[in-house]
Amino acid sequence: MSQSKQEKSLVKFPGTGADDFEQYTDENTVLIQRTLRSGQTIRYNGNVVILGDVNPGAEVVAAGNCIVMGVLRGVVHAGASGNEDAAVIAFRLRPTQLRIANHITRAPEDENDTTFFPEIAKIKDGVVTIEMFSTFNDRQIRN
Amino acid sequence: MGEVIVVTSGKGGVGKTTTVANIGAGLAGLGHKVCLVDADIGLRNLDVVLGLENRIVYDITDVTAENCRLKQALIRDKRFNELLLLPAAQTKDKTAVSPEEMIKLCNELKEEFEFVIIDCPAGIELGFKNAVAGAESSIVLTTPEVSAVRDADRIIGLLEASEIFSPQLIINRLRPKMVRAGDMMGIEDIIDILAVDLLGVIPEDDQIVVTTNKGEPVVRDPRSMSGQAFRNTVKRLKGEEIPYMDLDESGFLTRLRKIFNRK
Numbered sequence: 001m002s003q004s005k006q007e008k009s010l011v012k013f014p015g016t017g018a019d020d021f022e023q024y025t026d027e028n029t030v031l032i033q034r035t036l037r038s039g040q041t042i043r044y045n046g047n048v049v050i051l052g053d054v055n056p057g058a059e060v061v062a063a064g065n066c067i068v069m070g071v072l073r074g075v076v077h078a079g080a081s082g083n084e085d086a087a088v089i090a091f092r093l094r095p096t097q098l099r100i101a102n103h104i105t106r107a108p109e110d111e112n113d114t115t116f117f118p119e120i121a122k123i124k125d126g127v128v129t130i131e132m133f134s135t136f137n138d139r140q141i142r143n
Numbered sequence: 144m145g146e147v148i149v150v151t152s153g154k155g156g157v158g159k160t161t162t163v164a165n166i167g168a169g170l171a172g173l174g175h176k177v178c179l180v181d182a183d184i185g186l187r188n189l190d191v192v193l194g195l196e197n198r199i200v201y202d203i204t205d206v207t208a209e210n211c212r213l214k215q216a217l218i219r220d221k222r223f224n225e226l227l228l229l230p231a232a233q234t235k236d237k238t239a240v241s242p243e244e245m246i247k248l249c250n251e252l253k254e255e256f257e258f259v260i261i262d263c264p265a266g267i268e269l270g271f272k273n274a275v276a277g278a279e280s281s282i283v284l285t286t287p288e289v290s291a292v293r294d295a296d297r298i299i300g301l302l303e304a305s306e307i308f309s310p311q312l313i314i315n316r317l318r319p320k321m322v323r324a325g326d327m328m329g330i331e332d333i334i335d336i337l338a339v340d341l342l343g344v345i346p347e348d349d350q351i352v353v354t355t356n357k358g359e360p361v362v363r364d365p366r367s368m369s370g371q372a373f374r375n376t377v378k379r380l381k382g383e384e385i386p387y388m389d390l391d392e393s394g395f396l397t398r399l400r401k402i403f404n405r406k
Contacts, residue, residue, distance in 0.1 A: 037300030055296050
């Protein structure tokens with residue numbers, strides 16, 4: 001099943017045993033230890049992890065996954081070089097615009113910020129889907 | 144050795160010049176030696192807001208070009224003996240001063256004054272870079288509008304790039320009634336995005352327009368709410384812990400009534 005294959009490649013947890021550890025270590029990741037403010041941009045040919053917020057007017061473009069340990073309010077583009085398996089994860093996912101590979105989405109205009117838990121955005125069946133981020137569920141899928 | 148503080152906002156019209164005038168006058172009113180520097184070369188306003196326009200002989204470009212001595216260009220305020228203004232040039236543009244010249248100027252000024260407050264022009268181009276060059280700390284000003292908060296955020300990022308960290312925030316023109324009705328961004332909403340220390344909250348006040356047009360800082364007006372807010376802000380800038388005002392208008396009126404009833 002292609003769906004479960006996608007799920008598998010999203011977020012990898014070394015130590016669960018099912019896969020070869022080598023396959024997670026080849027991708028390069030950059031760690032940004034600050035808040036990105038309006039006008040600031042991060043472009044990286046790999047995964048991007050941000051310890052801070054991404055404010056409105058800021059932009060993150062990553063060839064791999066993008067993980068924000070804070071509030072994501074700006075523009076984010078994961079899998080920018082065409083990787084449809086890339087995901088965006090944020091403690092609070094409130095992007096101005098969210099792109100994964102060549103899919104472009106924006107938040108519905110009439111909805112308020114009502115979620116107060118981490119969320120993950122990924123492509124499922126060709127549509128960008130946002131779900132509550134739970135490491136437990138992903139572990140279940142793996143096993 | 145004094146402190147060089149730049150007041151900046153990115154967006155125009157949020158009240159930088161008014162804030163600089165009032166903080167300067169407030170500090171001078173408490174007996175501090177203060178120098179205000181108008182870095183908005185080409186569009187000078189600070190002298191007008193302070194009512195000192197007709198006393199200008201030399202300006203900041205004359206000082207940097209060494210056409211005059213620094214002391215000759217400084218204008219003493221008519222109300223506060225310890226408040227001096229270095230006016231901007233009206234006839235030149237922002238290229239008339241370089242960041243290196245600003246650094247030299249600021250170093251010279253902080254020998255003499257306890258507080259050197261720089262009025263930064265709107266925008267993020269050369270004028271901003273000049274104004275920021277000599278500063279050690281900053282006050283970022285915003286109004287409760289999405290565009291102003293966005294620009295303030297950009298400015299905080301640019302200040303960090305110029306190695307001016309932990310700016311202090313002043314929220315200007317807040318209308319508590321509208322915030323309560325959910326029609327305006329509240330203090331928490333702004334702090335949530337900008338994540339910086341709050342220095343003061345100035346309520347929207349018609350009295351500001353009246354006093355600014357007269358060339359008289361509102362901080363000297365003992366009755367107005369904005370004047371009180373500026374006095375509190377000035378004390379916080381000095382490091383005192385002052386509680387935030389109850390900006391509830393009805394609360395303010397009831398308090399006024401109480402005062403009248405007592406008499």
